[in-house]
Amino acid sequence: MxxxxxxxxxxxxxxxxxxxxxxxxxxxxxxxxxxxxxxDKVTLVGFGTFSVSTREARQGRNPQTGSTIDIPARKVAKFKAGSKLSEAIN
Structure with a gap:
């Protein structure tokens, strides 16, 4: 949808x-x-909770060259499904 x-x-x-x-x-x-x-967290009872978490800085590899690159820390949005949503899809 x-x-x-x-x-x-x-x-x-x-x-x-x-x-x-x-x-x-x-x-x-x-x-x-x-x-x-x-x-802040956003909780919709029965549907789920939206939140923000921090992803730590880490090292990765450039797939084209194979060289090591630094990936900076950043905030990412997370969603955890609520009980009624989980029941509805199962």
Whole structure:
């Protein structure tokens, strides 16, 4: 499912226009991104938890040359599925 299909699904389920569904989805995604940017967790009970973790700096290899390169530390977004989501897919 892509974003367009998700918007159509939201509009049908909530009985709202596609434009309103798109605004709601974009607002939700922006709020989640802003909270993660601050370092906060976002928990949607039954669905899952979005969080940020830090990936340590490490060394890797350039596959073309085989030379060692330094990969800097960075923050990455994580998602842990909630119990109801896990049950729904199994």
């Amino acid at each position: 892509n974003k367009k299909e998700l918007i159509e699904s939201i509009a049908g389920a909530a009985d709202i226009s596609k434009a309103a569904a798109e605004k709601a989805l974009n607002g939700t995604l922006a709020a989640i991104a802003e909270s993660l940017k601050k370092g």
